[in-house]
Amino acid sequence: MPYPNNIPDLGIFPFFSGLPPALLESWKKYFKGKSFAKRQRLVFSSPGSDVIFFVLSGEVKIAYSSEDGKEFTITLLSVGEVYSEHSLAMATAIEKTEVLYISMADFRNIMDESPEVARRLVRLLGTILRLTNDLIADLAFRETASRLARVFWRTLQAKNITMKQQCYTIHLTHEELASLSGSTRQTINEILRHWEQQGILELHRGHVMLLKPEKLWVKVSHDHS
Numbered sequence: 001m002p003y004p005n006n007i008p009d010l011g012i013f014p015f016f017s018g019l020p021p022a023l024l025e026s027w028k029k030y031f032k033g034k035s036f037a038k039r040q041r042l043v044f045s046s047p048g049s050d051v052i053f054f055v056l057s058g059e060v061k062i063a064y065s066s067e068d069g070k071e072f073t074i075t076l077l078s079v080g081e082v083y084s085e086h087s088l089a090m091a092t093a094i095e096k097t098e099v100l101y102i103s104m105a106d107f108r109n110i111m112d113e114s115p116e117v118a119r120r121l122v123r124l125l126g127t128i129l130r131l132t133n134d135l136i137a138d139l140a141f142r143e144t145a146s147r148l149a150r151v152f153w154r155t156l157q158a159k160n161i162t163m164k165q166q167c168y169t170i171h172l173t174h175e176e177l178a179s180l181s182g183s184t185r186q187t188i189n190e191i192l193r194h195w196e197q198q199g200i201l202e203l204h205r206g207h208v209m210l211l212k213p214e215k216l217w218v219k220v221s222h223d224h225s
């Protein structure tokens with residue numbers, strides 16, 4: 001996409017949708033676009049820069065890593081979602097991804113112009129906080145198998161797919177699934193192989209095909225593997 005001249009209508013992002021078109025049009029000047037290849041870290045201009053980014057296409061993994069190299073994925077951002085550099089999480093494209101981004105200084109200008117943007121930011125941060133609390137509760141109370149089932153469930157939910165729908169492909173590697181479940185690849189491999197034997201899913205290189213998502217729903221609702 002030829003940037004910066006071709007910034008799309010900001011109303012396509014749920015964060016901005018329904019705001020006055022004239023305001024949205026006038027804010028386009030604050031945005032830039034950038035493309036990232038699969039597995040590329042999302043890095044913006046100079047070191048120490050601080051931006052807010054919106055996913056235009058593709059998918060982005062938000063993760064934290066420990067000093068000894070372990071990684072824990074907090075969430076996957078789909079098209080339309082927004083995140084910030086100053087959260088200090090690592091953002092990585094898990095497929096070819098395009099984003100629009102805005103500096104914090106310009107985002108402040110937008111908030112000054114529209115109190116509704118500030119209200120939406122509070123709502124967004126509330127959603128992120130709830131997600132984080134859910135993750136903490138999952139780690140504290142759920143078994144690994146149940147957490148893994150919840151990862152599939154959340155992925156389908158993010159794409160508006162119901163667990164009743166038959167056969168769906170999840171484009172995540174075993175390593176990514178382990179990171180999203182707060183577990184090791186070895187443990188996740190064992191659980192996946194067990195579920196494959198039960199005909200719940202099929203394992204492939206780089207993706208998992210869910211054959212009976214409704215069986216995972218049981219694992220999400222009742223906490224046993």
Ligand code: HEM
Binds near residue numbers: 108
């Ligand atoms: C887990 C995620 C996040 C964390 C941990 C986080 C953390 C913080 C912190 C610590 C500050 C205060 C910074 C300071 O005053 O020095 C801040 C401010 C702010 N954050 Fe976030 N943030 C997160 C996500 C987001 C997202 C997704 C957005 C936007 C869509 C956002 C927008 C802002 C804005 C606009 C400010 C105020 C900046 C100012 O006016 O000084 N944050 N955040």
